[in-house]
Amino acid sequence: MKNPIGNLNKVFDSRIRVGVMSILMINQEISFNDLKQLLELTDGNLASHLINLEENGFIKVHKGFIGRKTNTTYSITKAGEKAFKDHLEALEGIIKGMNKG
Amino acid sequence: MDHPSPANESLETLQDIRRMMERSSRFISLSGLSGVSAGVCALIGAYIAHGWIADYYGNLVRGGVIRGYNDLHGSMYEDAQQLKWKLIGLAIAVLAAALLSSTFFTWRRARKSNLPIWDVTSKKLFINMLIPLIAGGLFVLGMLYHADWDYVAPTCLVFYGLALVNASKYTLTDIRYLGFLEIILGCVSMYYLHWGIYFWTIGFGVLHIIYGLIMWWKYERGGSV
Numbered sequence: 126m127k128n129p130i131g132n133l134n135k136v137f138d139s140r141i142r143v144g145v146m147s148i149l150m151i152n153q154e155i156s157f158n159d160l161k162q163l164l165e166l167t168d169g170n171l172a173s174h175l176i177n178l179e180e181n182g183f184i185k186v187h188k189g190f191i192g193r194k195t196n197t198t199y200s201i202t203k204a205g206e207k208a209f210k211d212h213l214e215a216l217e218g219i220i221k222g223m224n225k226g
Numbered sequence: 227m228d229h230p231s232p233a234n235e236s237l238e239t240l241q242d243i244r245r246m247m248e249r250s251s252r253f254i255s256l257s258g259l260s261g262v263s264a265g266v267c268a269l270i271g272a273y274i275a276h277g278w279i280a281d282y283y284g285n286l287v288r289g290g291v292i293r294g295y296n297d298l299h300g301s302m303y304e305d306a307q308q309l310k311w312k313l314i315g316l317a318i319a320v321l322a323a324a325l326l327s328s329t330f331f332t333w334r335r336a337r338k339s340n341l342p343i344w345d346v347t348s349k350k351l352f353i354n355m356l357i358p359l360i361a362g363g364l365f366v367l368g369m370l371y372h373a374d375w376d377y378v379a380p381t382c383l384v385f386y387g388l389a390l391v392n393a394s395k396y397t398l399t400d401i402r403y404l405g406f407l408e409i410i411l412g413c414v415s416m417y418y419l420h421w422g423i424y425f426w427t428i429g430f431g432v433l434h435i436i437y438g439l440i441m442w443w444k445y446e447r448g449g450s451v
Contacts, residue, residue: 143239147246152346155250159346163250213243216236 132215134208136181141166141174146209149184149201157197175199183208253347253397255336258446260328261404261438267327268430271320275313276423282309314370335446351396358389379422383412383429398445404437 137143144164148155161171178184183205187198201209248254282305336343362385366378390405408429415425 140239140242143243144246147243148250151247151251155346159250162342162345163246213240216240219232219236220240222233 132211132218134212134215136177136183137209137212139174141171142178145171145174145178145199146183146201146205149199150206150209154187154198154200157199160199178205181205181208249341249347251347251350251396253345253351255332255339255341255343255348256351256397256401256441257328257331257335258438258440258442258444259331259335261434261441263327263331263438264324265431265434265436265438267320267324268434269427269432271316271323272423272427272431275316278309278312278316279423282306310370347396351393354396355389355393358385358392361385362389376419376422377416379426380412380415380419382426383408383415385412386429387412398441400441400444401437404433407433 137146141164145160148160148163157171157175160166160175161168164171175184175186179186183202185200185202187200189196189198285305286302333343342348362381365385366381369375369378369381387405387408387410390401390408392405394400394402394405411425411429411433415422418425
């Protein structure tokens with residue numbers, strides 16, 4: 126039998142990265158501060174995970190301004206959406222497989 | 227069966243994902259007691275307004291018997307103007323009291339469950355609720371400007387119902403049904419214009435209280451709130 130966790134995406138091992146992706150799946154665009162508040166994280170911690178997701182091509186960064194303050198927003202890429210859906214399917218597969226016994 | 231198996235871990239991850247999706251898209255701290263308090267404010271306001279309107283028509287009838295026509299005509303206009311301003315003042319006071327009290331109960335619930343009251347979800351809820359409400363408010367002001375009072379109650383009900391239906395995408399989905407009821411009530415009241423204040427009282431008073439109690443029963447009863 127195939128390794129049941131073989132289809133899981135390593136990038137999504139982290140709960141924080143899964144959280145970011147879940148939020149971006151249903152919110153077209155979301156700001157850094159809103160993400161921080163929703164996930165209850167510190168700046169540094171969230172930033173490193175966002176860089177990781179960006180480097181994997183799963184999210185897009187938009188740097189804008191509100192007045193003179195920077196306003197960085199994030200959105201999901203096509204590749205990110207596909208990777209996350211595949212990951213969800215793999216998770217579902219594991220649960221179904223175990224239920225069958 | 228508490229040992230971590232891949233299936234248990236996967237299930238937990240999926241539940242996490244679901245929670246994050248819900249939390250980032252819906253404002254779930256809306257308290258049922260907010261509905262009840264807004265309904266109570268509306269009932270008190272309607273009771274006061276009903277008294278004023280009854281007084282006004284009472285004076286009108288008495289005046290008609292005692293005074294001559296010309297005299298009556300002048301004072302009738304003044305009385306009507308005065309009643310109009312009193313009712314507008316009362317409406318603003320009721321709106322303020324309803325907003326303050328309902329914000330208080332929702333703030334209290336958010337604090338108890340350690341969720342922020344002003345975040346991305348409450349902002350979305352606020353903006354999407356405000357769009358039909360401001361349109362309705364301007365519409366009603368336009369009617370008052372044209373001295374047309376007959377359709378104020380139905381218009382308030384219909385626009386408020388539309389605001390709730392629109393807002394239901396960003397908070398507890400149950401308010402969608404309250405929205406439908408308000409819209410139906412508003413449309414029906416178009417055909418019973420003289421009963422406007424009663425329809426208004428049912429829509430903003432009675433329905434809010436019933437809805438609030440149901441929501442409280444469904445979501446908050448178990449907790450300490």
